Amino acid sequence: MIEDYRLDPNLAKIRIVLIETSHPGNIGAIARAMKNMGLSQLVLVNPKEFPSSVASARASSACDILDSAKVVNSIDEAIVGAKLVVGASARLRKVSWPQLDVRETAQLALQTVEDGEVALLFGREDSGLSNAEMDKCHYLAHIPSNPTYSSLNISQAVQVFAYECLMATQIETVHSKGYKHKLASADQLEGFYDHLYQALQDIEFLDPSKNARFMRRMRRLFNRTQLDVKEIDILRGILTAAQRKASGEKSE
Amino acid sequence: MIEDYRLDPNLAKIRIVLIETSHPGNIGAIARAMKNMGLSQLVLVNPKEFPSSVASARASSACDILDSAKVVNSIDEAIVGAKLVVGASARLRKVSWPQLDVRETAQLALQTVEDGEVALLFGREDSGLSNAEMDKCHYLAHIPSNPTYSSLNISQAVQVFAYECLMATQIETVHSKGYKHKLASADQLEGFYDHLYQALQDIEFLDPSKNARFMRRMRRLFNRTQLDVKEIDILRGILTAAQRKASGEKSE
Numbered sequence: 001m002i003e004d005y006r007l008d009p010n011l012a013k014i015r016i017v018l019i020e021t022s023h024p025g026n027i028g029a030i031a032r033a034m035k036n037m038g039l040s041q042l043v044l045v046n047p048k049e050f051p052s053s054v055a056s057a058r059a060s061s062a063c064d065i066l067d068s069a070k071v072v073n074s075i076d077e078a079i080v081g082a083k084l085v086v087g088a089s090a091r092l093r094k095v096s097w098p099q100l101d102v103r104e105t106a107q108l109a110l111q112t113v114e115d116g117e118v119a120l121l122f123g124r125e126d127s128g129l130s131n132a133e134m135d136k137c138h139y140l141a142h143i144p145s146n147p148t149y150s151s152l153n154i155s156q157a158v159q160v161f162a163y164e165c166l167m168a169t170q171i172e173t174v175h176s177k178g179y180k181h182k183l184a185s186a187d188q189l190e191g192f193y194d195h196l197y198q199a200l201q202d203i204e205f206l207d208p209s210k211n212a213r214f215m216r217r218m219r220r221l222f223n224r225t226q227l228d229v230k231e232i233d234i235l236r237g238i239l240t241a242a243q244r245k246a247s248g249e250k251s252e
Numbered sequence: 253m254i255e256d257y258r259l260d261p262n263l264a265k266i267r268i269v270l271i272e273t274s275h276p277g278n279i280g281a282i283a284r285a286m287k288n289m290g291l292s293q294l295v296l297v298n299p300k301e302f303p304s305s306v307a308s309a310r311a312s313s314a315c316d317i318l319d320s321a322k323v324v325n326s327i328d329e330a331i332v333g334a335k336l337v338v339g340a341s342a343r344l345r346k347v348s349w350p351q352l353d354v355r356e357t358a359q360l361a362l363q364t365v366e367d368g369e370v371a372l373l374f375g376r377e378d379s380g381l382s383n384a385e386m387d388k389c390h391y392l393a394h395i396p397s398n399p400t401y402s403s404l405n406i407s408q409a410v411q412v413f414a415y416e417c418l419m420a421t422q423i424e425t426v427h428s429k430g431y432k433h434k435l436a437s438a439d440q441l442e443g444f445y446d447h448l449y450q451a452l453q454d455i456e457f458l459d460p461s462k463n464a465r466f467m468r469r470m471r472r473l474f475n476r477t478q479l480d481v482k483e484i485d486i487l488r489g490i491l492t493a494a495q496r497k498a499s500g501e502k503s504e
Binding site: 203 | 258259281284285287288289290312313314355395396397398399401402403404405407408411412415418419422452455456457469473474476477478479483486489490493494496497498
């Protein structure tokens with residue numbers, strides 16, 4: 001049990017972006033959920049009704065979050081300056097976006113805020129994010145749930161994301177003391193996966209037609225490892241050495 | 253990322269007990285949160301208003317949870333038969349009850365349901381659990397939160413507990429069912445490290461004179477990953493492919 005929670009100031013760099021939210025009660029509940037978990041930046045893209053007395057009532061003592069909320073007209077304004085944009089999506093879609101669960105998202109978010117801001121996008125209550133909005137996302141993130149009833153109320157979904165962000169700050173603390181190197185960023189991880197994918201072909205290990213499933217397995221393995229930047233360097237160094245040998249053989 | 257969530261039937265043995273809940277909207281939101289996370293047993297101790305159209309509206313498609321909810325007059329009836337009783341408490345009180353956080357609670361609950369039922373108690377919206385009610389609890393459990401604003405809405409609190417219960421089944425699943433593969437044994441890991449050490453020399457990445465420190469780093473990386481037997485096979489397959497390429501070059 002962790003007895004004392006000091007809020008990590010980096011939580012303030014995580015932006016909750018709500019797109020065309022219909023029910024002001026949800027906006028209020030989200031403000032409370034955010035403040036409970038130490039988040040403070042709320043951005044509303046074309047809310048149906050805001051400000052709203054219903055939102056304020058549900059926000060309870062988190063009206064300061066509503067007061068400082070930014071209301072904008074487009075998703076581009078909402079995500080400006082964010083180094084990482086993640087869209088909450090209830091379903092596992094058959095899409096090409098890389099997908100994370102909420103715990104992985106929080107870990108990635110907390111790594112990213114070392115360098116810049118993070119935006120977590122939540123779509124409409126009834127229809128979620130549009131394809132155009134998903135195009136803006138670096139990852140889609142879902143909350144593990146009952147496969148026959150997976151759609152959470154939006155304020156509950158934000159609660160779970162915010163909770164995992166706070167929990168990730170606790171874990172971060174453990175890591176930053178134990179290891180001396182910073183955890184790798186999402187970009188660095190993607191760079192590693194690209195490199196791995198290429199190297200596995202160069203050494204004729206991987207049949208590209210089977211790559212999707214195989215690379216998902218590799219991601220599962222290395223994502224849970226929480227590689228630091230030095231480890232990424234080393235692993236890529238190994239890949240480069242293997243590629244050099246492989247190309248040497250080809251050139252004969 | 254885990255792709256397929258099959259609900260662990262043991263989730264049905266976790267009972268959510270709400271004590272004198274004032275707002276029927278909260279009861280409805282809780283029913284939805286429970287069903288989203290695969291919980292099904294709701295027990296209401298003297299609810300102020302139930303059944304309620306407000307509760308039904310907020311429950312959305314989880315009205316079956318409300319329909320099968322048990323309404324009782326006392327906490328003793330609510331916890332009858334439970335092997336583990338945990339009371340949700342926003343504050344860390346200076347009390348003698350053993351305290352857990354919500355993640356630890358979920359892990360304990362999932363261990364306990366192997367043998368019997370678990371009851372998670374949630375007190376009144378304004379005043380929580382009474383001392384007499386806490387006396388019935390084996391543990392008190394809290395949700396890590398902002399120390400200056402720690403009181404979650406009750407439906408949000410149940411959401412976080414239910415989410416952690418589902419996540420606790422996944423962790424079980426990952427280890428026992430989902431991956432289907434057993435964690436690698438110490439022997440298998442040593443075999444992998446030996447193979448890695450040889451392959452890194454074959455591709456001329458590793459200078460053997462520096463091996464001790466480098467291999468310690470590799471061990472630290474892969475040990476914390478908890479490789480399963482299939483992953484060991486795959487990684488060794490990659491090493492073999494790289495070695496084949498390297499020896500091909502040498503043999504010319």
